[in-house]
Amino acid sequence: MSTPLDILVSVFGYHAFRSQQAAIIDHVVGGGDALVIMPTGGGKSLCYQVPALVRGGVGVVVSPLIALMDDQVAALRELGVAAAALHSGLPAGEAAAIERELLAGRLKVVYMAPERLVGERTLELLSRVPLALIAIDEAHCVSQWGHDFRPEYLGLGVLGERFPGVPRLALTATADGPTQRDIVSRLRLADAALFTASFDRPNIRYHIRQGEGLREQLLAFLDAHHRTDSGIVYCPTRRRVEETAEWLARHGRPSLIYHAGLPADTRTANQRRFLREDGLTMVATVAFGMGIDKPDVRFVAHLGLPKNIEGYYQETGRAGRDGLPANAWLGYSLADVVGTRQLLAASDAPEERRRVEQAKFSALLGLAESTGCRRQALLAYFGEQLPAPCGNCDNCLDPPATFDATEAAQLALSCVYRTGQRFGVGYLIEVLRGGDDPRIASLGHDRLALFGRGQERSAAQWRSLFRQLAARGLVSVDIDGHGGLRLTDAARPVLRGEQRLHLREENGTRERRRRKGGATPVLASAEQALFEALRAERRRLADAHGVPAYVIFHDATLAQMAAERPRTLAELAQINGVGAAKLERYGAEFLAVIARAE
Structure with missing residues (x-):
């Protein structure tokens, strides 16, 4: 049987596990249940994908969004992994074909929405095949204390009874104490081991602005740091989403919109465009973003206040999943504070929940109004201490008066x-x-x-x-x-x-004094030219294969290619992110681009 490290190198093209990945994977391979709290971009997906390939049977993954399932399946297939997704968007014939593949033992990973998985027909189907594991992604959705509660997750507690002995993982990027306890209780994971990675995302630079003229401030920031980058702008209402997207487009930034009031096919089309194309800005309510697996989002901005630090952390964490520099920008005014306070006070939720939500919003305001290190305050909320100021937030780089x-x-x-x-x-x-x-x-x-x-x-x-x-x-x-x-x-x-x-x-002078914060790979001019040539080749191959560009290779992989300039397939195989299947499929094309740059 292949070891987890064998799978990591040969399939995924990485040469060492990060943080607690190895411990989590060993625990699950050994048959243990786990609750995994790991920041976005920390490598949660490997914690169930690798054990699914090591253990016998098929790994079942619960995922909340069809577009996310399809893109993760496409990424696994590019790696040579037999993967599929069963969801409501499939034609009946295609769904039946996937079920036959599943029964025949020809799939290693299958993705499903929670409501489909707990249906009696699906449970009976899965009882006829050996299961490697069951992974519940975005597990905070099961908790009414979480920031993204979804009632359809509540039925997943039955899985332990229906499939005894099959290891189950619940994974999320954010969960405070009450949310963790809710996940354990509702998913019946009382014996699960808890793995909590550091919440720190050192590649993200935090910027928070207060006052008026916030759209103009945001545009100036994007023009200075992200002229051609992909990013997300969150707004609190549908109206502000539409007005902001139109305004950004008039000022030269191609923008899409996403909110719950749009027709489903429009939302799906806009999400697919954002995932597959470069240089687009998605302007959205928080209806957009759960589990978004686009690694090269270089900025996440908020025009208005989130309701709590968990939501802010989850949303900003969609930037820089590839580990390269990224920016998180938040702008708000007194009207945002007043409006959110009113909404929370007028809520018809039970009194206990209202008190909790008010306290969480107060903690977010404390972060926003802090004159000290943002990262220290953010990590302290999650019970993690950063011994010294981070040097990579607005207050560290330009201390406020x-x-x-x-x-x-x-x-x-x-x-x-x-x-x-x-x-x-x-x-x-x-x-x-x-x-x-x-x-x-x-x-x-x-x-x-x-x-x-x-x-x-x-x-x-x-x-x-x-x-x-x-x-x-x-x-x-x-x-x-x-x-x-x-x-x-x-x-x-x-x-x-x-x-x-x-x-x-x-006094309005702070932005002008600010030192410039880059959010692209730091490369010499010749390396930058090669990096752009490699990106162009990646785009050509992605278009030909009908997949997002990052499914071919991440920016971080291309940046390492540009810096190290491998000349042979053996040398290319040493680049992080170049596994055996991708080396065979794309190695010659990328080596040719590098050779032309010599």
Whole structure:
């Protein structure tokens, strides 16, 4: 029997396991169940693909999306692995043919959606074939505490009873304590070993921007760092998705849209285009992205706030899966803070769940408003300590200025209180700056002692201050839909002078001072020219085979080819990502490109 390392080298073209892959694979090959928490891009798929090829029988993989299943099957077939997907998008004849292949023992890996797998007909079918393992990908979907709950995952707990002795793996990139316990309980994995890899993605550079003009800020960032790269822009609403995609397209960035309100065939077509073509920007709600297996996404941006750190981490983790540099950019305003607070407060979820969601959103705001290392704060949320600042986030590269905001905050909080705790930020700023809003005189607010006392600060600076007060929980937002601010108990020590308050000073110059953050392979000019030639050959072969370009080779593999310039098939076989099947199928073409560059 081949060993896991034999399979890793001969099939996948890698020469060593990463992180805990070897331990996980050995455990599963030995018949053990496992809960695997490993960041996106950390190599989760190898944790079930390698054991499926080592053990006898077929590996069954639960996957939530048809497009993802099809692309993973295409990738395995390019590696010479007999793989297939059974899903609702198949013609009846093709599904029947796959079932015959399965019964005949000619498949090593088969992908299924959760609802299909737990159907009685499928369970009976699988009972007639030897199973190597059952892998449940995106396992956080089973938990109502997770950020992507899917009811169809709830039926998967039956698999342990129906297939005793078959090792089961539950895999996810993010799961806090309650979500982990939910996964174990609902999937009946009480005896599963827990494997938790580091959550750190050192190749991702985190950038967070606050304030106004966020689309313009994002465009400037993309033009500076990602002019021709593939990436994702997340927006909180369908309307903002469509408006942002149209706006980006008008400014020269080819963009697609994806949200739940689109026809299913449009969503599928746009997802396939994004996976298969280079240089596209997908503008989407969070309906897009679960399990997206495109390794060369060079940036993920958020125009608006996610609801929790788990979602933010999962979404930003779709950048740089190949290990090359990538950027995660987040821009938000006070309106985003207010809007999300209102949505969470108005939720009809049980009180306990509302409290949990509010706490998670507060943790996200803490990360967003932090003046320290973003990576340290992000990892600390998942219980992991980074001993020193990372040097690869905006706050490390360009530390923000802070100021003693105690007096300004006292003035702002007093304005909230003196005007009756029922007005939004715009009106409060008018009062502080001595504006001429007709409501001010009619309500007598021009006779307040604080009227006009805030003229030395601009409206933008006051918005920043109110945003930070909301983020720190000193003010809350009414849920009546008008966005009125109220003081919280946390405001009292500040108002009484018992607590000093230091906040971020935003003067609009930070982006201009920022050092440039590249997100492409760092190559010499001659190597870069060869890298582009190799990418062109990859595109030609991908088009000919009808698969995404990354299925042929990842960017990281091409970059290593460009740097090392192998001259023989034996030398090419030493490049990471060049397995036996791909060496035989494509080796001569890529060696020819390298030879022409000599």
